[in-house]
Structures are given as structure tokens and as C-alpha cells.
Amino acid sequence: MLDHEDLSWKRCAYAVGNILQCWEHRGSHDAIFEYDGYVDDATERAVERIAELETASMKLTNETIDPNLDVVVVEPAMLTQLERAYLPAEYDTVDLFADTEFELPPFRIHDSPTAIVETVVDSVDDENADNVGIVLDQESEYSPLIESALEAADIPFFGGPGFTDRSEHRLFLHLLRTAHRGTDTRISEIRSLLTVFDCDVVDADTNKRLHELDDGDLKWLIDFCHDVQEYTFSDALSVFERHAGDTMDAFREELETLTIADESITEARLDDLSFYLQTYEVPVDRENEGVLLADAKSASYVGREVVFYLGLDDRWTHSAPRRPWVDQDAQFTRNLKSFQLLLQSGSQQHYLVQDATGGSPVTPCLYFEELLEPEYDRFSDLPSTSHQIETAARAGDGFENEPVGVTSDPVETISKSSLNTYVNSPRDYYFSRIVDGPEKAYLTEGNLLHDFAEFYVNHPDEIDEETLSEVVELMLEDVRPLVRSVDERTRRTEYRASLETIVSYLDANQPTEGAFLTPSSGGDNAVAAHFGRDVDSPVTERRFTDEELGINGMIDLVQSQQELLDYKSGSESSATSIVKHAAIDEPTDEPDFQAALYLTYWRLQRPGDQLSFTFFYVTELVDDVIAGDADIDDALTTVTYYPESLTEHVQREEFFEYLREEGAQKCQKILSKIDYQTYAALFDAAPLVETTDSDELIDSEFGETMIDRLEAEIGEYKYVTTGSKQVMRAIVDRQKGAFFKNDLDAFESFVDERLAELNRRRTGDEAFPIEGLAGEPNYRRVDNRDLLLEGEQ
Numbered sequence: 158m159l160d161h162e163d164l165s166w167k168r169c170a171y172a173v174g175n176i177l178q179c180w181e182h183r184g185s186h187d188a189i190f191e192y193d194g195y196v197d198d199a200t201e202r203a204v205e206r207i208a209e210l211e212t213a214s215m216k217l218t219n220e221t222i223d224p225n226l227d228v229v230v231v232e233p234a235m236l237t238q239l240e241r242a243y244l245p246a247e248y249d250t251v252d253l254f255a256d257t258e259f260e261l262p263p264f265r266i267h268d269s270p271t272a273i274v275e276t277v278v279d280s281v282d283d284e285n286a287d288n289v290g291i292v293l294d295q296e297s298e299y300s301p302l303i304e305s306a307l308e309a310a311d312i313p314f315f316g317g318p319g320f321t322d323r324s325e326h327r328l329f330l331h332l333l334r335t336a337h338r339g340t341d342t343r344i345s346e347i348r349s350l351l352t353v354f355d356c357d358v359v360d361a362d363t364n365k366r367l368h369e370l371d372d373g374d375l376k377w378l379i380d381f382c383h384d385v386q387e388y389t390f391s392d393a394l395s396v397f398e399r400h401a402g403d404t405m406d407a408f409r410e411e412l413e414t415l416t417i418a419d420e421s422i423t424e425a426r427l428d429d430l431s432f433y434l435q436t437y438e439v440p441v442d443r444e445n446e447g448v449l450l451a452d453a454k455s456a457s458y459v460g461r462e463v464v465f466y467l468g469l470d471d472r473w474t475h476s477a478p479r480r481p482w483v484d485q486d487a488q489f490t491r492n493l494k495s496f497q498l499l500l501q502s503g504s505q506q507h508y509l510v511q512d513a514t515g516g517s518p519v520t521p522c523l524y525f526e527e528l529l530e531p532e533y534d535r536f537s538d539l540p541s542t543s544h545q546i547e548t549a550a551r552a553g554d555g556f557e558n559e560p561v562g563v564t565s566d567p568v569e570t571i572s573k574s575s576l577n578t579y580v581n582s583p584r585d586y587y588f589s590r591i592v593d594g595p596e597k598a599y600l601t602e603g604n605l606l607h608d609f610a611e612f613y614v615n616h617p618d619e620i621d622e623e624t625l626s627e628v629v630e631l632m633l634e635d636v637r638p639l640v641r642s643v644d645e646r647t648r649r650t651e652y653r654a655s656l657e658t659i660v661s662y663l664d665a666n667q668p669t670e671g672a673f674l675t676p677s678s679g680g681d682n683a684v685a686a687h688f689g690r691d692v693d694s695p696v697t698e699r700r701f702t703d704e705e706l707g708i709n710g711m712i713d714l715v716q717s718q719q720e721l722l723d724y725k726s727g728s729e730s731s732a733t734s735i736v737k738h739a740a741i742d743e744p745t746d747e748p749d750f751q752a753a754l755y756l757t758y759w760r761l762q763r764p765g766d767q768l769s770f771t772f773f774y775v776t777e778l779v780d781d782v783i784a785g786d787a788d789i790d791d792a793l794t795t796v797t798y799y800p801e802s803l804t805e806h807v808q809r810e811e812f813f814e815y816l817r818e819e820g821a822q823k824c825q826k827i828l829s830k831i832d833y834q835t836y837a838a839l840f841d842a843a844p845l846v847e848t849t850d851s852d853e854l855i856d857s858e859f860g861e862t863m864i865d866r867l868e869a870e871i872g873e874y875k876y877v878t879t880g881s882k883q884v885m886r887a888i889v890d891r892q893k894g895a896f897f898k899n900d901l902d903a904f905e906s907f908v909d910e911r912l913a914e915l916n917r918r919r920t921g922d923e924a925f926p927i928e929g930l931a932g933e934p935n936y937r938r939v940d941n942r943d944l945l946l947e948g949e950q
Contacts, residue, residue, distance in 0.1 A: 158206060164199055166429040170436055172199040176207060179482045180214055184238040192481055217243040235457075235491050253494070259501055261529075264469070264541040266512045273509045274302045276544065277465050278310050281448060286312055290449040290461030290503065299467045303450070313447025320439035326408055328353055329397050330431060336385035337424050340368040341641045345595070354378070354400045362638075363595030369638035390430075391418040411439055457495040464503035469510050469536075473522040496524045512537045567916045570702055570709040571908065573751040579911060580748040582934035583918065587925040588941035598639035602652075603726040605632045605683060606775055607698075607713060610659050610724050612684040614668065614714065615692045620660065624688075629653050631687050654782035655775045659724075662773060662789050668696045669717040701758055707908045708754050718763060721755055722771045729774040732796045732894040739896075741907040746935040750904070756798045757901045757908075768798040798896045803847045806897065807888045808840040820887055827880035830871050839863050851889040855882055 158169045179189045186207050190196055207215075217239050222228055228248040230236070235253075236244075267273045281289050291314075293299040300317065307314045320326065328350060335347055344351070345363045356374045368379055381388075381396060388396070390412050398404055412418040415433065420426055451459050453466075453473045475492040477485055500506065511519050518535035525533075533539050571579070579586040609628055613620055620628075629652045633645060640648060685692045692698070696715040703709070714722040738749040752770045759768055772794045781787035799806045806812060810833050817828045828836065843862040846854050854860055864881045871877050918925050927934060927945050936942060 158203060161206070162199075162202055164202075167432055168199050169203070170432070172197070172203045173207075175480070176200065176203055177214070178478060178480060180218075181237045181239045182480075182482045182484065184242045185218060186215065188482065195480075214239060221245055232494060234487075235494050237491075253498055261500075261540070262506050262508060264508045264510050264536045264539055266510055266536055266541050266543045268545060269511065270298050270302055270467075272545070273467055273511070274299065274306050276509060277303065277467070278306045278312070280463075280465075281307075281310075281312055283312065285463070286314070286447040288462040290451060290459035290464040291467065292451045292453050292456065292459060292464060292499065292502075293467040294454065294470075294472045295450075295452040297468055297472055300450075303467070307448060314450055315445050315447060316450035316452075320407070320411075320441050321434040325353075325401065325403055325405060326434070328401070329394065329405065329408065330427075330434070332381075332397055333385070333393060333422055333427050334431075335367075336382040336422075337427060340366060341643075342367045342382075344370070350378075351375075360593040361596045364597055365638035366640075366642075385422055388422055389419050390422055390426075393422055407441075453499070457498050459499070459502040461503050463505045464507070466500070466506065466508045469508055469522050471520040471523055474524065493524050493527055496522070497528065510536045510541075512541075512543075565919050568912060568919065569704045570707050571912060571915075572709050573749075573754045576750050576754065576908070576911065577748045577938075578940070579915065579929075580744055580750075581746070581929045581931075581938050582927055582945065583915075583925040583929065584927045584945055585934065585939045585941050586915075587918075588944045592941055592944070594940050596639065598636055599726060601636050601639060602632065603724075605635060606655055606659065606726055607724050608682045608684040609656055610663070610713065610775075611682060611692050611694075611697045612688070612690070613660060613663055614697045615685075615694045616688075616690055617663070619688060619690065625653065625656055625660075627687070628656060628684055631683065635683065650783065651776065651779050654779040655726075657782055658775050658778050658787065658789070658792060659773075661787070662792075665789065666716065668714055703758055703761070706757060706761065706905060707912050708758055710751075710755055710758065712755065716771070719766050720769050720771065721759060722773055723751065723755075725772050725774045726776050727774065729777045729792065729794060730772070732794055733890070735772070735794065735796050736894055736896065739904075741903060744930040746929075746931045746933075747938065748929075748931070752796045753896060753901065753904045754908075756796075756896060757904055760798060760800065760901065765800050767800060769795050770798070771795040796895060798901065800898055802899055803888070803892050803897050804840065804845045807845070807891060808837050810837075812891070813837075816884060816887055821880075821883040823876050823880035824883035824887060825880075827867060827871060827877055828884070831867070835870060839866060842866060845888070847892060849889060849893045851882075851886045854885045854889055860885055 158164060158173065159166065162169070164172075175195050176186065176189050179192070179195075180186045183191075187204050189200060189204065220243065222243060222245050224245045224247075226245075228245055229251055230244060230248050231251050232253040233241070233250055265276075267276065277291060291303060293303065295317070304314070304317050331347070331350055335342055335350065343363075344358050344365055344367060347367065348363075351358055356372075356378070358370075358372070358375075362370060367375065368382070370379075377400070381393075385393070391409065394405060394409055394412070409418065412430075415430070417426055417430065449459060449461055453468075454475055473496070475488075477483060477488040477492070510521075512535055513519060521533070521536055521539070525539075529539065531539070537543075575586060575589075578589055629649055632652045633649060636648065637645070682692050697713070699712045699715060701710055701712065712721055713724050716722045735749065735752050738745050738747050739753040752772075756768055756770050759770075760766070774792045774794070777792040778787040778789070781791070813828065813833050813836050816824055818825070820828070839859075839862070843857075843859040845859050846857045848854055860881075863885065864878055867881050868874075868877050917923055934945070939945065
């Protein structure tokens with residue numbers, strides 16, 4: 158068709174496929190014309206050409222078995238209409254199945270696909286391999302597992318993966334796809350290719366774009382991607398073979414058969430090649446020796462003495478073609494009889510299954526509903542036996558353990574990021590200490606914004622409109638490998654707005670020079686290096702480590718002796734949210750202890766002082782800066798520490814005056830009618846319940862006493878009750894949005910407990926669990942998701 162008609166591969170395949178399938182079910186090559194919805198110009202031309210060809214299907218259509226022969230048909234119900242057309246008018250029949258019942262062996266239930274595969278491989282060796290067959294769904298997890306297990310055990314097998322399934326064939330197509338994807342391809346997307354090509358890329362570069370890496374090992378690959386349309390398929394295959402150290406003669410022959418070996422690699426031709434390989438089974442020459450691997454949806458009989466059936470779940474059920482020419486009932490009957498026959502192959506049958514996976518029961522193949530009388534929902538409802546692999550029996554195949562005689566040094570201090578990770582998932586914390594993570598765009602951007610802020614505090618006179626543009630380009634240069642090229646213009650605008658936000662804040666809020674005696678970060682500052690200047694201000698990037706408290710960290714800016722500031726490049730959080738996620742009695746799934754940890758350290762330096770920690774969200778005002786109406790206060794969130802209890806704080810005159818001036822309307826009204834002494838006496842009349850639940854406070858003895866006393870003082874008016882409740886809600890809001898002495902005292906104990914627990918786990922006394930203090934970890938905040946195996950502790 159392709160040689161003589163101007164049709165695309167996909168359109169041609171669709172037309173021919175419909176014709177052949179309709180032919181099989183209706184018995185005539187032109188039966189497709191009875192279905193108008195499936196007839197077009199391509200179909201008409203295909204029918205004409207098919208009529209001219211000598212094929213097996215045409216022979217079945219036009220000829221009949223010699224009527225003088227004695228013909229016996231085995232299980233005629235399994236024949237298609239096309240196959241029936243070849244039969245003579247008279248013939249005898251033989252049933253495949255005897256009248257006696259086949260006694261179904263019990264299902265052997267295992268815990269996992271790995272356990273099933275191990276059971277099979279333990280039963281097979283070189284001597285009995287030719288007598289063993291394995292039936293499985295080739296699209297399931299069992300297929301790669303059994304193939305790799307047999308290879309590892311040096312047991313020969315055949316069947317299994319087809320032409321397209323061969324890894325080198327898929328990788329070659331992957332290479333061509335990569336070349337056509339443009340310059341935004343990331344290293345993480347081509348790891349399998351780089352492994353084959355022996356290109357060693359550090360983990361930190363995983364998220365970077367291939368075309369932005371200056372790496373000698375990758376130069377040939379980058380050049381190939383740039384020039385891919387200048388290559389023919391044959392040329393590209395030679396490049397692949399050279400760098401992969403492999404020969405692909407069969408693939409080259411297939412390219413020649415398709416007459417595209419010497420064609421240039423356009424995206425359209427690549428689409429055609431991919432479609433062809435996904436649609437048609439290319440024959441594979443095999444040595445038919447060893448274990449036979451059979452696909453549950455293709456085979457009806459396995460001619461081996463011992464047959465293992467893996468899975469037997471609902472994925473074994475055939476999906477009949479959804480076409481009007483297919484008799485669904487007849488097709489179901491054929492599939493059911495094929496399944497019956499398959500189950501009885503061999504002299505010994507072993508049905509190896511899982512009863513549940515991921516906490517849900519496994520549904521047996523739907524054909525069992527027709528074949529078995531008892532009702533069931535899962536394999537354990539049927540005759541079955543449970544099996545568990547004794548790993549100790551295979552211990553000789555494992556790694557040897559050699560004691561190293563080294564004791565681990567205890568962790569003396571913990572940072573806010575490590576504490577956040579540990580509380581979310583101790584297992585993730587453990588892996589974060591031993592596995593390098595990839596560089597991420599938002600972290601690189603955040604570091605560069607920090608560097609600029611530090612540089613500006615040290616050298617404000619160095620920055621003007623021109624140098625701001627230089628810093629923007631410096632940021633783009635560093636971030637470029639990590640972001641899409643089409644986003645560069647947007648990011649240039651965002652970076653400029655963020656830098657201007659930092660300048661605006663620092664111009665209006667010059668830090669007070671302080672004697673902060675801890676060392677500076679000692680790290681590199683990319684902006685300072687670019688301008689050839691040092692950064693040594695005593696108030697920027699000051700590292701602290703306190704083994705007595707068990708904490709360490711880095712303070713971005715000492716705004717004053719009572720104020721610390723931290724630059725953030727994420728979305729703004731409220732003070733209430735910050736305090737909430739620092740909770741230790743009821744941890745959240747977004748733990749964030751930065752403010753609590755830094756204030757805990759700072760209060761030791763400034764005992765008795767009221768302190769504050771401000772988060773400066775430098776990217777929050779980008780839209781406002783562009784619009785020209787930015788208010789720097791909208792990018793600031795301050796959390797205050799009060800060196801006293803909540804009760805002591807809210808009964809002070811300062812809080813009373815705050816409520817009078819900034820409280821809710823009815824709150825201001827009732828407090829304007831009393832003096833401070835009357836207000837303070839409320840706290841002597843009944844104990845204040847320190848809670849974050851306003852209803853609990855209102856319903857407490859303190860709440861009832863406040864309402865009663867203020868009604869007696871002002872009068873029994875509705876606004877007095879409302880105003881009193883507003884006062885108590887304001888007290889709760891202060892508790893929810895600030896830290897008090899007992900909060901940080903408890904936090905110090907919390908850190909001690911976590912460090913003691915962490916060090917027990919590091920020495921092997923107990924395992925690092927996946928679940929954190931809040932239960933199941935927040936997987937959006939997990940860095941090593943692939944290493945956290947659910948269901949294991």
C-alpha cells in the first residue's frame with residue numbers, strides 16, 4: 158500500500174487492520190463495505206489491492222478442503238468465521254475437553270511478585286529448563302522480573318520480550334526522540350541513555366538541561382541533537398552503536414525493509430517508525446531452548462511437562478475488539494475455551510498468585526466466574542495455600558557482612574532544615590545525609606537573592622540601575638541550565654523586581670550595627686565574586702552553633718539587637734501559620750521550626766528582651782513592582798517572642814491599650830468604658846486558660862467570669878457579651894501568632910528528645926521509620942521518595 162498509494166503509515170495501517178479483522182470475523186475481504194462508518198478512500202483502495210494478493214486469508218476464503226477427504230474439526234467453536242469458510246460441507250468434530258472434571262490445583266498465595274519469581278527460579282535449573290513453561294501477562298511486572306531472574310541464574314529461556322521490547326531498540330528511539338525535543342531536555346529524562354553511553358553525570362546536575370552543560374563526555378550527544386536532521390537513520394544507528402558498544406544488525410535490516418535506512422530523520426518519519434514498532438510484531442530469530450515464556454493473552458496451550466502460571470489476575474482477561482463486525486458472545490466463548498485449555502497445559506500445573514497488593518485484594522481473572530461454582534472475591538476465598546519465602550535459606554547468595562569496628566559520633570546539633578525533614582520522615586532525613594540531591598532552580602535562585610542582599614548591606618554604593626542589570630544576567634546565567642529557555646524573559650523580569658524589592662527594604666531599614674560575635678558563613682558569595690569585593694559585615698550571614706541547646710543555623714540579617722530577618726523566595730505565610738507549623742504537641746504535616754529555633758538561640762544572647770523574627774518574602778511583590786504600586790510591608794511577616802507567659806503578657810497595660818486601639822469594634826467599645834485596673838482584675842478573678850481554641854476560652858471559668866464582671870461594670874447589654882468574646886478571641890489570636898517563654902522552653906526539650914532519639918537510631922538501637930511525628934509523611938516535602946518503601950519500617 159505504501160509503495161503505491163499516497164497515504165500516511167497510520168492511516169494505511171488503520172484501514173488494513175479494520176479490513177483484516179472484519180475479514181476474520183465475517184469471512185470476506187470486502188465485508189467491511191457493510192459498515193459505512195469504517196469506509197473511506199483509503200479503505201476502498203486497500204480492499205482493491207488486497208483482492209489482487211495471494212494470501213492465506215484469500216485461500217481460506219476462496220477454497221474449500223477437498224470434500225473427498227475425511228475431515229475432523231477439533232473444537233469448532235474456537236474457529237473464526239474465516240476459518241470455518243475453509244471447511245467442507247460435512248465433517249466430524251472432536252471436543253477438546255473430556256467429560257470428566259479437571260481438578261483445579263490450589264492457588265499458591267505469595268506476598269509479592271518478587272516472592273513468586275524466586276519460587277519459580279528456585280525450581281528450575283539447566284537440566285529441567287526444557288521441560289518448564291511459564292505463563293504470564295507480558296505487560297505485567299512479572300515479565301521483566303522473571304527474565305532478569307532467569308538471566309541472573311544463567312538459565313536459558315525463550316519467548317518473552319519481542320523486537321521492540323529489546324532495551325537497545327527502545328534506547329535508540331529514545332535517542333532520536335531526545336534529539337527532536339529541543340534544548341529543554343533535562344539530564345533526569347535521559348539517564349538511561351547516559352548509562353548506556355557510559356557518561357557519568359553528578360547527581361547535582363540531574364535537573365539541568367543537557368544543552369547547557371559544559372561537559373566533554375556529553376559534547377558528541379549535544380552536537381548530535383543539534384544536527385539530527387542531517388543524519389539518516391542508518392547514520393544515526395552507527396553513532397548509537399559506536400557509543401553504546403553494541404551492534405544492531407537486526408534493527409538495521411528492519412530499517413532497510415521499511416526503506417527508510419537512508420532517509421533523513423525528520424520528526425514525521427520518526428513518528429512513523431515508532432508507530433510501526435508499536436503496532437506490528439517484528440519476527441525475532443530465537444534458539445528455542447530452555448524455559449518457554451508464554452503470554453497469557455496469546456497462548457492457548459503450552460507444551461511443557463511443568464507449567465507455572467504467574468498472577469492469574471484480571472489482567473489475564475481478553476478485551477474483545479469493539480467493532481460492529483465482532484460477535485461479542487462468540488468471541489467471549491473462544492477466549493473462555495482458550496483460557497480453559499491454557500490452565501490444563503502440562504502434567505503439573507502451579508498457580509502462583511498474590512491475594513492482595515497495596516492493601517487491596519487482587520481480583521482473579523474474570524473467566525473463573527464462568528468456570529467455578531463457589532462465590533469469591535479474592536484468591537484466598539478459593540482452595541489455596543499461603544507461602545512465605547524463607548530468606549535465610551538463600552542467605553548464601555547474599556552479601557557478606559564484615560564488622561568495621563567503628564562507632565558513630567553523636568549528632569550534637571541540628572539545623573532547622575534537618576529538624577523539619579526529621580520530624581516529617583526520619584527515614585527521609587537518614588537518606589538525605591547519605592544521598593546527594595540534584596540542584597534545583599528555586600534553591601539556586603534563593604541562594605543568589607541571598608547573596609545579593611548580603612552584598613547590598615556591605616556595599617550599597619556599588620548598586621545602581623546598570624549593576625542591577627548585571628546581577629539579573631548573573632542570576633540568569635547560573636539558573637539557565639535549570640529552567641526552560643522560553644521562560645528566560647519572564648524570569649528576567651521577576652529577578653529584577655525581586656532585587657528592587659530587596660533594595661527598597663534595605664534602604665528604608667538600615668540594620669543597626671551590632672557586635673554579633675559568631676563567625677560569618679564563610680561561604681562563597683557569587684555577587685561579591687562577580688564585582689571583586691569582600692563581604693564581612695558583622696550583621697549578615699552569621700553562623701551559630703550551640704551544643705548546649707543542640708541547634709545550629711545561619712542568620713541572614715541581624716536587623717538590630719532585638720530583630721532578626723530571613724530572606725525567603727517562596728510564597729508568604731502568616732504569623733499564625735508559622736507558629737502553627739512549629740507546633741510540637743500536635744505536629745503538622747508541614748513542620749517548619751526556623752523561627753522557633755532561631756529565637757531560641759537569640760533569646761540566650763538577649764535574655765529578658767522581647768524579640769522578633771521577620772520573614773522577608775522577596776519575590777512576593779513581583780506583580781506589584783511591575784504595576785508600580787508595591788508596599789514593602791506586604792512582603793513581611795514578623796513573629797514575636799515574649800519573654801513571659803501568655804497570661805502575664807495579656808494582662809499587661811500595653812496589651813490593654815493595643816486592644817483599645819486595634820481590637821475589634823465591640824472590643825474597643827467595652828474597653829473604652831473601663832480602666833486598666835478593672836481589666837487587670839479580671840485575671841485575678843479566674844485563671845486564664847492558655848489555649849488556641851477561642852470557644853474553649855469563652856466557655857471556661859475565666860470566660861464566664863469576664864462576661865459577668867463586665868456586664869456588672871458596664872451594663873447587661875448585648876454588645877458587652879460580644880465585646881468580651883472579641884477580647885478573648887484577640888487573646889487566643891496572640892497565642893496563635895507568637896511565641897512565649899513556655900513555648901520555647903518546651904521547644905528546647907523537644908530538640909533534646911529528637912537528638913537523643915536520632916542518635917539511638919544512628920547507632921542501630923532502632924530503625925529510622927518512614928512515618929514522622931504527624932504520622933504518614935507529607936510526600937510533597939520528601940526528597941528521597943523512591944527510597945521510602947511503603948509498608949516497611
